Amino acid sequence: MSAWHGTRALITGATGFIGSHLVRRLTELGARTHVVSRRPPEAEGRHVVDLTDAEAVAELVARVEPEVVFHLAGEVTGVRDPATVAPTLAGNLGATVNLLTALTGTPVRSVVLAGSVEEPRDGQAPGSPYAAAKAAATGYARMYHALWGLPVSVLRVAMVYGPGEPNLARLVPYVTRSLLRGQAPELTSGTRLITWVYVDDVVEAFVRAGANGDAAGHALDIGTPEPVSIRDTAELLAKIVGGPARPVYGAVAARPLDRAQRSDVEPAARVLGWRPVTSLEEGLRRTVDWHTSRL
Template structure:
């Protein structure tokens, strides 16, 4: 199976480097001897100098062009995104600008400046091949459009893209406490019953360190330009089952309030098809849901003072 190789000082640019996935990825890249450049809208500092922070807005073409001209990255991981499953009209412009416009900016800069590979973060929310082409949310529409633009840039301009279709990621240090697992975990650690939807939706959960393995593989595997790889566990687990597992790990006497919130319309139910990820990347997930949840609960238990619900 896949074993990460050294990046041997290659310059790797990570957008969304302060985010949940981005921060885990940056740490792994450092351990793989990459020269890591993290992009953030806000000033960031690295006490040990392991990450070279760059302040820019990925929606701003001129700011990103200055970065590309200055550092000439070998590899780009584009993880910056406005992540929201909201069906609200307010989400349309946010996802358009943060997700689609930012992706087109980076693809254009890769076409102009060159570079070995750009890895784009796709989503399980995108319509699947063979599905009716109707995105289920503004976020899904922006991600789907980004994937289409990436394929156009690959075919017309030979931009070396790889699309990583990411399934539902969880693990330690997820900052957004509105996300299901942080919310449920922190609620139960405080002795509160989390308020949830019906819990019937089935989801493919992928542990963050397994996902990072997959992302690294998409950057290093030979001859995979233009491909889309699904990075998930390939197993569906209902939300209710996942919540029950967290419940058992923390306090079985707490009774989660299923049905307190409405289910969102047009939720995607899809397990990752990882055959190509196994055959071309040599990657597959290693962490069971039970192992991953235990590690996640242990981390939030140790760091609960950092979070306020």
Template structure:
């Protein structure tokens, strides 16, 4: 199949593009290589995508450009069978500092993709959404019917994007699926995330820093589980028009997570605490019943197993990854 991955040099998009190329598909990546974090990580991701295509019958092409370039998006979407729309301005704290940038990229960019797609006979558009759309929990775990009251501009932008996708399905008949990811982590993850920060500091003999009192809980989802459900959607139309949670169902509080990383690397270290950051959600916990029913989704990696895998990967790739993490 011809697969377009917007934001395909980023963390999740990069893993998707690599997986599709490895499976023999023809992959086009659209990415503006925004230096939101060190682009060396994105360059390594692109290298792995090209290597995956070289080892299979697939193809991999990177086109540097922006999803807000409607003419370019029209051209690329018109040549695709399936679009995975991963391009976004990520980061809750970034959105608090500058709410207009995530709105421009996450909302206007999504509209460019959807407008281009409704003029074609695409199999589907798969949109990356986020658990940040839920905001303050009225109950846990979150199911897809839980009220959406985001507590950050980032969450608002993701909610708007997924609602546009839903409406384009209902009004124009465009096959869309929005996946609400719950804190995805794994190899080549963004360096300013909790797990990568904890691991980097501990390997350098520094205690992990917990923002707030550490009682905040997170549903961390390992990247392999996210790739699996996206691959399912290459040919599965059972979730068309739907918004679906993708999480691990396995929660952990941030203080326990920091201690887990610390104990695996250097139990002699303590924990440090700093002021909680504005816009951070108090709790996340996914109910994945809908994904299980529609797509047979079964998260396979517990947080403890996933953290251990990430630490192993980090140690093997420390020579190139760590300098980029420390610079970010």
């Protein structure tokens, strides 16, 4: 019998890309999933809650009494605009603090937060309001663990791709669908290095982090050891799709502070026994097949 059988698992961001895959996997393992959404309808196992409302979050935690919490909800944007500071602060840092506060002192056995590969390292300035809010949330998670013993960990997830990605403007679905339609996707110079990771591998990392308290207090990179340039990724997609269309590089300006992404997966291997198992080519083939079936 699965160790997850009957476990009350609360998942925020459950309707998002990673969240929907995670809920499906936890359900397969026998967990009693409680999903959080900002939109109705509310039904059994589904809770409509604004996570920026501290009182509503406290009521949610008291009602569900979760044993494991996965916090994936957030305001995700790479836009570099002062107007995005307030919403990313509230949607990422404020919501996270509300949840951590509500869980402190409860018998929850594991809390897993979705961090980001975009979080700055080694004294770098954050590259976007989103990156700044995510980095601050990681800092608060460490504080809640150190001061109040909350069993919280952070998985700093790299660039996730795979079937079911709802944001068709992101690189892999955009390039894939353009090529399948015989259109030339317009990209930056393509030199930026990206750390890709397949969605099923990410879900496995979350399941392992939530299974027990071994990850508590850690911030772990969930990615792949070797980054791949945007150009090489797009060319691999063009090879998989086939056809005459080819990406056009240099048609779009790069965003300020778009840095190379790198993930050190060794800590996750030691703490969780986790490593990515899906190669980029295999993951992209599965993704192309999924989009092909829906065009």
